[in-house]
Amino acid sequence: AQSVTQLDSQVPVFEEAPVELRCNYSSSVSVYLFWYVQYPNQGLQLLLKYLSGSTLVKGINGFEAEFNKSQTSFHLRKPSVHISDTAEYFCAVSDRFKNTDKLIFGTGTRLQVFP
Template identity: 95%
Template sequence: AQSVTQLDSQVPVFEEAPVELRCNYSSSVSVYLFWYVQYPNQGLQLLLKYLSGSTLVKGINGFEAEFNKSQTSFHLRKPSVHISDTAEYFCAVSDYTGTASKLTFGTGTRLQVTL
């Protein structure tokens, strides 16, 4: 069984400031990790994913995340946020079984960017 913990339910930040959204996971097998963003009344959009290789993953909209196996973490970062980054962010883990991914999501972190 897998689980994902997003430690912060809300993160307020000023525009142009850096931000880090924390994600820790638990799994007994090798996993793939994802970050999704959800804007109001929209579905989930894939920001970035870690499947293998380099532990630093770059995604869309200037976001990046670092996979840390020893700390079982996959924190999302952005050096300078914009008002338009205000949204809900979900971390997810997948136990790839060889046929298809099955995603388990965290409870989400609400990023609120203000002027």
């Protein structure tokens, strides 16, 4: 069964510093990959997705992620964070060939941006 690992449960960072949130997935089959953000007391918002094509995908709010098939990773990056980026970030994967759209989520990484 597929699984998603987010190694860092919490990432503290100062404002305007770069940040990388790590995500690795277990499956060897073709997958679709997603990053979602959850602000306090809100639902999930899609940040970006990788379906096919260029391995570097750009999302909203200045975030980007790179799909690395050999390392089964999909790390999320932002070159300069803002206080408003403080939130919980979830990496998720779905099986390309099962065509069910079911998502398997990682355990989440809490990004805390300090002034």
